[in-house]
Amino acid sequence: MKTLDWTIVETLAALDSGQVSALELTEAHIAAVESLNPHLNAFITITSEIARKQAHAADVARRAGAAPALAGIPLAIKDLFCSENVRTTAGSKILGPFIPPYESTVSGKLFSAGAVMLGKANLDEFAMGSSNITSAYGPAANPWKRGDGAKLVPGGSSGGSASAVAARIAMGATGTDTGGSIRQPASFCGIAGIKPTYGRCSRFGIIAFASSLDQAGPMARSVEDCAVLLEVMSGFDPKDSTSADRTVPNFRAACGRNIAGMRVGIPVEYRVSGMAPEIEKLWQAGIDWLKHEGAEIFDVSLPHTKYGLAVYYIVAPAEASSNLARYDGVRFGTRVEGEDLIELYERTRAAGFGAEVKRRIMIGTYVLSEGYYDAYYLKAQKIRSLILRDFREAFANVDVLLTPTTPSAAFAIGEKMDDPVTMYLNDVFTVPASLAGVPAMSVPAGLDSCGLPLGLQVIGRHFDEESVFAIAAALERAADFRSLPALRAGATP
Amino acid sequence: MSYTIEGATGPWELVIGLEVHAQIISKSKLFSGAATDFGAIENSQVSFIDAGFPGMLPVINRECVAQAVRTGLGLEAHINLVSRFDRKNYFYADLPQGYQISQYKHPIVGAGKIEIQLESGDVRTIGITRLHLEQDAGKSMHDQHASKSLVDLNRSGIALMEIVSEPDMRSPEEAGAYLRKLRTIVRYLGTCDGNMDEGSMRADVNVSVRKPGEAFRTRCEIKNVNSIRFVMQAVEAEARRQVGVWEAGGTVDQETRLFDPTRGETRSMRSKEDAHDYRYFPEPDLQPLVLDESWIEELKCSLPELPDQKYTRLMRDYGIPPYDAAILVMERSTADFYELVVRGRDGKLVSNWMLGDFFAGLNRTGRTIETSPVSANNFGYLLDLITDGTINGKIAKEILEIMIDTGEAPRAIVEARGLRQVTDTGAIDAAIAQVMEANADKVAEYRSGKEKLFGYFVGQVMKAMSGKGNPALVNEALKKKL
Numbered sequence: 025m026k027t028l029d030w031t032i033v034e035t036l037a038a039l040d041s042g043q044v045s046a047l048e049l050t051e052a053h054i055a056a057v058e059s060l061n062p063h064l065n066a067f068i069t070i071t072s073e074i075a076r077k078q079a080h081a082a083d084v085a086r087r088a089g090a091a092p093a094l095a096g097i098p099l100a101i102k103d104l105f106c107s108e109n110v111r112t113t114a115g116s117k118i119l120g121p122f123i124p125p126y127e128s129t130v131s132g133k134l135f136s137a138g139a140v141m142l143g144k145a146n147l148d149e150f151a152m153g154s155s156n157i158t159s160a161y162g163p164a165a166n167p168w169k170r171g172d173g174a175k176l177v178p179g180g181s182s183g184g185s186a187s188a189v190a191a192r193i194a195m196g197a198t199g200t201d202t203g204g205s206i207r208q209p210a211s212f213c214g215i216a217g218i219k220p221t222y223g224r225c226s227r228f229g230i231i232a233f234a235s236s237l238d239q240a241g242p243m244a245r246s247v248e249d250c251a252v253l254l255e256v257m258s259g260f261d262p263k264d265s266t267s268a269d270r271t272v273p274n275f276r277a278a279c280g281r282n283i284a285g286m287r288v289g290i291p292v293e294y295r296v297s298g299m300a301p302e303i304e305k306l307w308q309a310g311i312d313w314l315k316h317e318g319a320e321i322f323d324v325s326l327p328h329t330k331y332g333l334a335v336y337y338i339v340a341p342a343e344a345s346s347n348l349a350r351y352d353g354v355r356f357g358t359r360v361e362g363e364d365l366i367e368l369y370e371r372t373r374a375a376g377f378g379a380e381v382k383r384r385i386m387i388g389t390y391v392l393s394e395g396y397y398d399a400y401y402l403k404a405q406k407i408r409s410l411i412l413r414d415f416r417e418a419f420a421n422v423d424v425l426l427t428p429t430t431p432s433a434a435f436a437i438g439e440k441m442d443d444p445v446t447m448y449l450n451d452v453f454t455v456p457a458s459l460a461g462v463p464a465m466s467v468p469a470g471l472d473s474c475g476l477p478l479g480l481q482v483i484g485r486h487f488d489e490e491s492v493f494a495i496a497a498a499l500e501r502a503a504d505f506r507s508l509p510a511l512r513a514g515a516t517p
Numbered sequence: 518m519s520y521t522i523e524g525a526t527g528p529w530e531l532v533i534g535l536e537v538h539a540q541i542i543s544k545s546k547l548f549s550g551a552a553t554d555f556g557a558i559e560n561s562q563v564s565f566i567d568a569g570f571p572g573m574l575p576v577i578n579r580e581c582v583a584q585a586v587r588t589g590l591g592l593e594a595h596i597n598l599v600s601r602f603d604r605k606n607y608f609y610a611d612l613p614q615g616y617q618i619s620q621y622k623h624p625i626v627g628a629g630k631i632e633i634q635l636e637s638g639d640v641r642t643i644g645i646t647r648l649h650l651e652q653d654a655g656k657s658m659h660d661q662h663a664s665k666s667l668v669d670l671n672r673s674g675i676a677l678m679e680i681v682s683e684p685d686m687r688s689p690e691e692a693g694a695y696l697r698k699l700r701t702i703v704r705y706l707g708t709c710d711g712n713m714d715e716g717s718m719r720a721d722v723n724v725s726v727r728k729p730g731e732a733f734r735t736r737c738e739i740k741n742v743n744s745i746r747f748v749m750q751a752v753e754a755e756a757r758r759q760v761g762v763w764e765a766g767g768t769v770d771q772e773t774r775l776f777d778p779t780r781g782e783t784r785s786m787r788s789k790e791d792a793h794d795y796r797y798f799p800e801p802d803l804q805p806l807v808l809d810e811s812w813i814e815e816l817k818c819s820l821p822e823l824p825d826q827k828y829t830r831l832m833r834d835y836g837i838p839p840y841d842a843a844i845l846v847m848e849r850s851t852a853d854f855y856e857l858v859v860r861g862r863d864g865k866l867v868s869n870w871m872l873g874d875f876f877a878g879l880n881r882t883g884r885t886i887e888t889s890p891v892s893a894n895n896f897g898y899l900l901d902l903i904t905d906g907t908i909n910g911k912i913a914k915e916i917l918e919i920m921i922d923t924g925e926a927p928r929a930i931v932e933a934r935g936l937r938q939v940t941d942t943g944a945i946d947a948a949i950a951q952v953m954e955a956n957a958d959k960v961a962e963y964r965s966g967k968e969k970l971f972g973y974f975v976g977q978v979m980k981a982m983s984g985k986g987n988p989a990l991v992n993e994a995l996k997k998k999l
Contacts, residue, residue, distance in 0.1 A: 106572045119571070126565060128572060229572040235801035264574050265803050343801055346606050349615020350569040354668070365610055365666070392606070392796035401798060 046096025095138030118376025128229025146184025156183030179209030204454025211479030226261030284318025313502030345388025520688030548575030569613030594629025644683030835864025
């Protein structure tokens, strides 16, 4: 069905003109989810009944001439966002049958704007992972195929979201990004995704991984769709003290900006040794496209980039070790009884958490321990501020930075899994922007030699998502990325 | 003279520091909107934030911050314009998040001081190291069920101030005086109700001993002592224990101990080896707490008069002695009552009657100044009746007793019971004549030089007049007749 290929912007026009109703659109998506989710495992929980109700309400509102911004747009909600009265798992067994009695601020804003929830999207357990294989509900699959037919990971942690959007079983999705969890899966699945500035979106009701890094953002099939979604998702929330009290700009308008005269920095430190030549080539193509549009290109230096991963894998686990202490079997979620309180904790957490989560809790506990704190956590915090300074200094001279999103295209399940560190290297280009809290977006820009999508990353100043959208939209126009994944609604798998 | 414990090897000096947890008076909790009423049904005042539910975030309560600043100002302390919150991580069933949000490295209030007055009249200054904000944990109950422990989260998230003193105290008396004074100050400020029996004020007591002139020796911390009397007992017991250890050739280990009031001793709770590693780190869910200087100035201007200021003023304005002033300012309500009564009356007369018979009467009936049936007005009228000679002091005492029991107005009591003082010299003379007649032998004794008997005659005359004789007139007339 053609409608499933539409962007959100196209769909809104079609809904407004009466070409399609929200209910028809939703039914088409529900049918697509039913046929493809068994292959993709993109959703942990499918919420068709809720979707129908919301779609019906959107139609009613539209007929009354009061359709809010996203009335009738079917979305996947990453299962890290708490959904009122809908089971929310964080991709973990430890939450058991937990049903939140509250809605996350961001998803609540989307629904108030008329969006439709198709279901809760799969993710790495507690958003810890770059492949979706740490999900306790089985890995989501990448709808793209490579020649050897290997089952590819969609990336992570927002892998279910990326998979669903790429396979056209959802028009857009919410993701969260702690070190690349929106941008890397967007790149792996050939869609767009933006991690906005830390503080742009409320974290209230999002299950915390690393509080100083976690940030919600949209994933969709076009830059403009991301802009439309982000505009709704953004804004100050009195329930999140770290959310920014700023007015939300018109992101969609920024997508149409002329980029002539904009200054684009190319961080020299991102030319890591052993980078695949096709990544290198794509990066150059991106530079050329922007030049062609009148942007000025400058080499810039972010000298502390090389410490980014190390810092990230201290700070994020440290915060996670504390954030995940509440999953103790006492008040909600899974409980495995024990002889005493300590045994109850041990058994519950041993049974409830997967290997990667346990590993990070242990790392985090270690780096915060007395005698190690200064050497690890404190040192990491100091380097984190140097990384932030790098960005500030670079942004004194340029408006945005252009880098590849990932060092490679999607890999197969089983690859890169020899040791955790190889997996962590996936985040090498995405982590620095997370540590600095600056906005960063991945745009699909081309294919590698195996026919898999590759993304380019645009990084902007704090709260200057508009420049990011402007440059990303220019890249999108130039790249004219039209390739489609093998597995998608309407195609025969 | 300084306080020491006499050991076999000579005198030992005490070194005491207190960490007081004071529950902030505030309608809602430190980081959530849940209510804070004492004694509510278990788990009825718990928000999802207090219960540590997934995705919940803390938001600081402005009123709790204001209360901490007020307290800091009351302790003449430095207010830090920027302070930070940290997480103190440990697992316990009544700690839902698995960490307590506290201010570890950057407290909201820095150095301050408290002046304490001792029995001897000496005044000592005790340094305040810091005051920081933190959230309370819930309550575990292990005695409600045969095999299960129950958890009440009503207290979880309630705002506490931890007020840390310098190790400046040197005797149980000083520790007691410090706590009393601190309690007085927070009650004046309205920042903590100071009710130790309800747990809204609890003290951790650090004690060490040393030979005079020595540097500090190892201290022990006695956790969660919940009355001033117990704090004083715990200090003494712990100091004696440590003297015993040192004198037996042992060493005192730094450890956490508990005070057992029934046995009057402290017991080891956990040693330093198995002390928690709290893995403190900055709370990423909260921004640094940044205060506006003008806001602090505003709070400062709205502070009530503090006990030390009131003490000085009461002495100056009403001419009362230091002892009276010190007792009057101990509770703000007492001082307020005094000031209502003293207006237009003699300061010393009012304080004498308040601190003497009135307090005794309240004590006898288990009442406080807040629940007193005697209004300030009526108390004042009673004193007026004495001053204008309507009644004498003895009758006034009787009337006061009746007022405390019934709450009646003094004039009504005087009229109803005919207690008006007799100033009619005729009646006095008649009573004297009657007494002299009945005690002719004593009259003779008196006249032969046994002047001590004068008091006896006064008593007899007053008795004959049912206590209503004007004492001055009775004296005068008796002297003449005898």
